[in-house]
Amino acid sequence: MSQRIAIIDYGMGNLHSVAKAIEHLMAPSDQVWVTNDAQLIQRADRIIFPGQGAARDCMLAINKQVRETVLMAVREKPFLGICMGLQVLLDHSAENAGTDLLGVISGQVQAFDKSQSINGQTLKIPQMGWNQVQQQDTTHFLWKGIPNNSRFYFVHSYYVAPKNQSLIAGTTNYGITFTSALAYNNLFAVQFHPEKSAELGLRLLKNFLHWNP
């Protein structure tokens, strides 16, 4: 059965990598739309919400229409948040002297503590590179075929701290242990970049394309 996948384009960052990975994985009859058109997003079967850059710029770029569409989609359809697309789902970020976010998930976005050190070396910020994700519920469909503690590619200086601990789908250690994946009904959101995480990242995206929550 063919399906339509919308990648929400609100002007923040490199969506081409996500689109290319999806095109690589999807069935020939599937369609991928990189779009900010609310009508198209409403017609799509699955939604991917990526994003890069600073919290304030992201929130400025998310206009009323995109906001309403996202808030609707997140309740109705398989929805995958990636990187800033995870962070903006929370209530509030410490970035840019404090930025209000979409408030889909209750909790805060916090900065890594620059005074932290690992093995005597100061914590480099951003965290850039391949780190392990400890799966909280290894039976979640999106982790299918992905061994626990597999490595994914991260680039970020802030991390999410959801209020409701039961939403945590994965954790990662970088100076502290932080939430690197969230799951809530039809929503799954990750801090890392599956589209840049080689075979296992592609596996997660493929799982998303077959997920029927």
Added chain:
Amino acid sequence: MLAKRIIPCLDVDAGRVVKGIKFVDIRDAGDPVEVARRYNTEGADEITFLDITASSDQRDTIVQVVEKVAGEVFIPLTVGGGIRKVEDVRKMLNAGADKVAINTAAVFNPELVQECSSRFGSQCIVVAIDAKQVSPPDTPSQWEIFTHGGRKATGIDAIAWATKMSEYGAGEILLTSMDRDGTKRGFDLKLTRTIAQAVPIPIIASGGVGTLQHLVDGIKLGLADAVLAASIFHFGEYSIAEAKRFMAEQDIEVRL
């Protein structure tokens, strides 16, 4: 724990990989897609393309290279060489590059780094620094940065420059020792360590790798977050998988 990265670097001239790639099972060693795919299979953590195309009318070939590779190889791609304007950065990111390395243009126009990092995010702006030791022996070490592939002196101190670039929004520094580049004598560890301790952002060590022990030293003694090498991988002396196993045996966290 966050893994230390191994990054193979490929020189690309008019859309073709140059400097002999010796993989017996690769049909076309000059095809960037084939080479990138091979490195990905071997476990490269990222791939860097350095565009060395001289003639301006073939400049856009690198854009096509990035487009093709990004459609088939799903690990981070960095592109450097000839980046002068915001528009060049945008073009590379749109083609599918994840990071763009700025070198000479940053020296002549440091605000370019500021502008690009605020426009596209720090995560995609790498500042490439070519440094050469200028202090005489038995005096405290000092390094100066050079431009135009290491040919032109600038009079700028490397530590001060790295610090300034991180303040201007660089997400990462690609640090090449001009004294060691091409020598196979190992990284300039003192330079690498000095810069790594001076800036809060990740450092990629480059220049001089001849053995797998050099990679280990770059991380353990140079305190680099990532190591970049070209010839030891291209000429088939070592595979990336071998390099990672060797590093893991020496208790370095790597993605196996």
